[in-house]
């Protein structure tokens with residue numbers, strides 16, 4: 001076996017309140033290529049994942065095909081696979097929250113914090129799930145019904161409460177149904193204003209919380225009010241505190257808008273407002289696929305990682321979220337494979353980005369020989 005790179009694995013654990021015992025430190029040297037799941041490949045990033053990323057496999061055309069896995073088991077497995085933080089919908093953290101009081105919701109969230117602590121995991125964000133309830137059939141913040149809009153605000157305030165209990169300061173708004181199924185059913189102008197007003201109320205409710213809008217052009221809605229990261233930056237500027245309103249870019253959502261995810265990421269970075277990403281992949285403009293990161297368009301995936309590396313993403317505590325779904329054909333015992341693969345691909349691409357020859361890039365740019373630059377990138381990706 002030819003080994004061109006070696007990796008140092010250092011394993012140790014320290015119980016809370018105890019000091020590090022050197023006898024418990026295990027140091028191993030092994031070839032990088034032998035490390036499974038990407039767990040031990042060096043990275044400067046922290047990675048996050050949501051409990052929905054390991055799921056039962058139901059889709060719009062068929063029922064569940066895998067057994068449910070308890071939340072606590074998922075968290076332990078996420079840690080084992082190599083993740084650092086968990087992302088939450090409000091009711092991932094507090095199931096059946098609609099039937100609980102505000103105080104009960106806080107108490108339940110505290111118990112979730114204990115599970116995270118026990119497993120050495122952080123919470124990255126909480127996102128109000130405003131697309132499942134009958135009261136959000138016409139959208140939440142932009143519903144034509146005043147009662148529905150009030151319900152959306154109640155869920156948003158409770159999401160902030162839950163975030164506080166989980167020790168995170170980020171709320172993500174995936175505006176799933178904020179738009180129209182029937183184009184004439186809502187005023188888009190009023191819709192955008194209602195979204196901004198709703199965000200203002202959240203900013204007023206908690207003076208420390210940050211709001212991250214996750215744009216998507218369509219699905220489940222036909223015409224979204226906030227389709228791209230450019231929309232997000234515009235909305236941010238119109239709120240009462242733009243410094244606390246930024247974006248979370250999902251690769252598949254950018255592709256569904258016909259845009260390049262690396263450029264969408266770059267747009268957010270240029271404004272200093274890219275505070276989260278959902279890296280995944282997508283085969284063209286069809287239903288939202290949430291494929292494993294990089295499996296569809298490796299060069300596009302490389303460029304997403306490259307711009308994150310070049311712009312020091314993560315230096316303010318931002319995570320790389322991997323929002324990927326297992327294929328429906330996957331069996332129970334291999335239902336985390338898509339996460340392991342995505343993590344491994346992200347780290348391997350980070351390693352490639354670290355080897356990117358900027359001197360050669362400059363030379364190609366000076367000569368304006370972009371064909372040469374393009375071939376260099378292809379060889380970088382195709383050679384080991």
Ligand SMILES: [Mn+2]
Nearest residue numbers: 250252288290
């Ligand atoms: Mn998606």
